[in-house]
Amino acid sequence: MARSNPEARNFLKGIAFLSPWLIGFLVFMLLPIGLSLYYSLCDYSILKPPVWCGVDNYRLLFHDSLFWQVMRNTFYYAGLSLPLGLVATLGAALLLNRRVPGQSIFRTIIFLPSLVPFVASALVWMWIYNQKLGLLNAVIRIFYVPLNALLRLLHLHQHSPIQPPWIVDANWIIPALVLMSIWGMGNQVVIYLAGLQDVPRELYEAADLDGANAFHRMWHVTLPMISPVIFFNLVTTMIWVLQVYDVPFIMSAGTGGPNHASYLMTMYLYDNGFFYLKMGYASAIAWIQLMIILAMTGLAFWTSRNWVHYQGK
Amino acid sequence: MMRWISKRSAPGVVATYAALLIICAIAIVPFLWMISTSLKSDEHVSDYPPQWIPIPTVLSNYKTAIRTSGVDFPLWYRNTLIIASLSVIGTTISSAIAAYGFAKIRFRGRGLLFGLMLATMMIPFPTIMIPQFNIFEWLGTHTGTRWIGTFRPLWFPWWFGSAFNIFLLRQFFLTIPDELSEAARIDGCTEWGIFWRIIVPLSRSALIVVALFTFMFVWRDFLAPRVYLQHPAQYTLTLGLQAFQAQNGNTPWNLLMAASVMVIAPLIVLFFLAQKTFIEGIATTGLKG
Numbered sequence: 135m136a137r138s139n140p141e142a143r144n145f146l147k148g149i150a151f152l153s154p155w156l157i158g159f160l161v162f163m164l165l166p167i168g169l170s171l172y173y174s175l176c177d178y179s180i181l182k183p184p185v186w187c188g189v190d191n192y193r194l195l196f197h198d199s200l201f202w203q204v205m206r207n208t209f210y211y212a213g214l215s216l217p218l219g220l221v222a223t224l225g226a227a228l229l230l231n232r233r234v235p236g237q238s239i240f241r242t243i244i245f246l247p248s249l250v251p252f253v254a255s256a257l258v259w260m261w262i263y264n265q266k267l268g269l270l271n272a273v274i275r276i277f278y279v280p281l282n283a284l285l286r287l288l289h290l291h292q293h294s295p296i297q298p299p300w301i302v303d304a305n306w307i308i309p310a311l312v313l314m315s316i317w318g319m320g321n322q323v324v325i326y327l328a329g330l331q332d333v334p335r336e337l338y339e340a341a342d343l344d345g346a347n348a349f350h351r352m353w354h355v356t357l358p359m360i361s362p363v364i365f366f367n368l369v370t371t372m373i374w375v376l377q378v379y380d381v382p383f384i385m386s387a388g389t390g391g392p393n394h395a396s397y398l399m400t401m402y403l404y405d406n407g408f409f410y411l412k413m414g415y416a417s418a419i420a421w422i423q424l425m426i427i428l429a430m431t432g433l434a435f436w437t438s439r440n441w442v443h444y445q446g447k
Numbered sequence: 448m449m450r451w452i453s454k455r456s457a458p459g460v461v462a463t464y465a466a467l468l469i470i471c472a473i474a475i476v477p478f479l480w481m482i483s484t485s486l487k488s489d490e491h492v493s494d495y496p497p498q499w500i501p502i503p504t505v506l507s508n509y510k511t512a513i514r515t516s517g518v519d520f521p522l523w524y525r526n527t528l529i530i531a532s533l534s535v536i537g538t539t540i541s542s543a544i545a546a547y548g549f550a551k552i553r554f555r556g557r558g559l560l561f562g563l564m565l566a567t568m569m570i571p572f573p574t575i576m577i578p579q580f581n582i583f584e585w586l587g588t589h590t591g592t593r594w595i596g597t598f599r600p601l602w603f604p605w606w607f608g609s610a611f612n613i614f615l616l617r618q619f620f621l622t623i624p625d626e627l628s629e630a631a632r633i634d635g636c637t638e639w640g641i642f643w644r645i646i647v648p649l650s651r652s653a654l655i656v657v658a659l660f661t662f663m664f665v666w667r668d669f670l671a672p673r674v675y676l677q678h679p680a681q682y683t684l685t686l687g688l689q690a691f692q693a694q695n696g697n698t699p700w701n702l703l704m705a706a707s708v709m710v711i712a713p714l715i716v717l718f719f720l721a722q723k724t725f726i727e728g729i730a731t732t733g734l735k736g
Contacts, residue, residue, distance in 0.1 A: 144554045147638050151548030152560060154541040158607020162579060163567055169578035180581075226470050232463050242722070243471045246478065249714045251667040253685040254707040257692060258481045261700050269480050272497050317473065321729055328730030377571040380669045384689060400573045400670070407577045408674065416577055424574045431569055 167424075173417035180411050191418035201419070203394050204402045207308065211398060212375040215312040219371055220364070223319050227326030228356075241327070248320035252380035259314045260385055263300035271297045301385050304395035311381055311396065322367045329363030330356070361442045369434050376427050379404070399423050485509070485704035492701045505701070512705040517694055520709055522680065523687035530601045530672075530683060531665040535658045537606035542657060543650070545608040546616035547642045551628060561617075568610045576674055579604075583675075600675045605661065612657045615732060619653035620646055656728035659721055663714060684710045 149156070174191055176184035195201045230241050247255065262269045274281055278296055300310045337355045346354065357364075379400040382390065390397025399419065407416030479499070484492060485508055486501040513520045549561050583594040594600055627649075628641045636644070647654070669685040676682060679690060688710050692703060718725055 141555065144552055145556070148548050148552040148554035148557060151552060151638075151642075152545050154606070155545035155564065155608035155610075155613060156560075158541075158604060159564070159567065161582070162604045162607060163570065163575065166575035166578035166582065167570065169581070170574055173577065229463060229466050229470065234460065234463055234467070240467050240471050241726075244474050245726070246715065246718075247474055249663070249718055250711050251669070251685050251688075251714070253669050253688050254710045255477070257688065257703055257707050258477050261484065261704065262477060262480065267493050267495050267497070269476070269497050272495070275496075317477070320474070324726055324729045325732070373569055373571065377573055379573070380685075383669075384692065387693065400571075403573050404576075404670070404673075408580075413577055413581075420574045420577065423571065427569060427571060 170417045170420050170424075173414050174421045176414045178412075178414035178417075180413055184414065187414070191415050192422075194415065195418055195422070200394065200397070201402065204390075204397050204399055207395065207397055208376065208399045211308050211311060211378065212372070214308065215315045215375050216368075216372055218312060219316045219319050219322065219375075220367060222316050223322040223367070224326055224364070227323045227330060230323065230327060231330045241324075244323050245320035247318045250318065252318075253384055255314065255318060256381045256384035259310075259317075260301060263310055265297050265299050265302060268300070270300070274298070301396075302392060304391075304393040307382075307385070307392065307396045311378075311385065314381065315375070315378070319371070322371065325363055325367055326360065329360040333359040358443050362444055365434070365438050365442045369431055372430055372434065373427055376430070377423065481704045481707055484701055485708050487701045489699060489701065492699060508701050508705040509709070512691075512702045512709070515702075517679065518687065518691050518706075519679075520684070520687065520706070523682050523684045526598070526681060527666055527683040530598050531662050533598070533602035534605040534665045535661045537602060538609050538612050538661050539654055539658050541606050541608040542612035543616055543647065543654065544642070546613045546620055547646060549613065549617045550620035551625070551641075551646070552638070564610050564613060568614075572670060576670070580674055595675060596677055596681070597675075598681070601665075601671055605665075609661070611732075612661065615657055615660075615728070616650065616653055618731065619650055623649055652724060652727075655721070655724055656731075659717070659725060660728065662717070666714060 173184055175186060175188060177187045177190070178184035226244055230237065230244065250258075265271060275296060282296075299306055301307045333356060337359065338351060341351050341355050377400050378398055382396040382398050383401055386392070386396045390401050400423070403416050403419040403423065406412045406419060480497075483499055483501055486504045486506065487494075487508075488501075488503055488505045491498065491501065491503075512518070549557065549564075579600070580595070583600045586592070587594040592599075623646060627645055631641050631645055666683075667685065668683070669689070672683045672686050676686060679687075682690060688706055691706055695703070
């Protein structure tokens, strides 16, 4: 065989090794994304071939009050669980980073909930959230007096403060979903911990010499040093909370109830596509969801230049 | 570090402990409550205020939950294991091959393709699930093999690498010095030979991480099986658990909790068997991201 140009040979070798992924990417990723966009511009029920209809699906969605409710629900859920989740998991990681006896046992326990399939954890939490017999309301009853004061402050006191209805009430189900989702965020804690362990000790010693207190150490050393990890958790969690499906599905028995209060974007997309067989309409929802996720991720990357500090690696 | 620790006051340590105990209690109590409920008799399930120790202890709840009418957990275990194993084998091999291309072969366009691959990690499954369903249906009518209503659409795509796994393996392959592969190349080893005989044996730990993560992911998955599987005889564990719930209208809780324990327990056991690998794997994804 004649010796060919090494660059061309390397190119062929490289493409050969990438080919499993490249084929999969084209067939199971790029083609579906393109088809999804095409369907979203078509009148398409699975029974008949798609017929081009321009932006009709999007126009219909714009006038679909249930769709707006679904969007509100999704942003309400995401807007609560993302910041609360990021802060709660960071707080847990900071505690777990302190060298105390039993540290590894604490770390293991915190991680366990993230192993549980969402279908199973949703069932367990439905039982915990049970209004009359649930564990949570039994615990709340113990702390009734201070809690009642808090609920009054939040103007929630009209909803039977001793026994919040949790998942059977339209006002309570999203907070209930958020609380449960934070319980399952052990992954993020582990990622934060890895970041915290990489912060050079000399920086703390230098800060101590400058007379820094605990707040200074946190604000000027810890947070900037782990900002890449915060960013990673922010982006991955954000993408995730905008497409949650399993838990609201289980907790509302597939209805998105009560009163459509837990009807989230992926559920609405699934029901339109596979239940009502409105594939075009469902694909328009899918594209709106994709655009929201891409826009939010883009925004996160764009702002990251101002607050994410990479060590000179 | 030690100096910094020793400076901390005793009340500080106590406060740390108190906070740790509270968050760990929140993490573990749902598990304990699930197990406790799963062992309660029908009369005592609804005791209020809640009782932690199930008296009498009804182990037979598990037997009842495993097989009642319309419920067949042994079959659902089998289905889940088949899908998970095929996915794990496929993605471990194909992702390793692709990762080698990204890590060890220099060629024009590699950076661009790598960026493209990373970007695909942002694409949510709901975006592509309807067209993917149609693609498999098309395959079914044009190849003479059934796809929809079989396990195939659930494991087949894993045989084309997955972006997350490729990324993880590529990061690991980069840490293997190039001198090893150069020496082998001088000895006349082919590129495939270098991959298979040098890189793969050195990467056992990373390959195990990929296999574990994929196994867990498939075991926990609910949406994709719901899209592709219609017949109860084909259900995975998560679908079966949901069907069990729907069939009984959320009661009896002791049986539902027993069923949940059965779905969760293998994952917990697997985690404890491979705890270190697991935690290191997750830490890697965040740090190198």
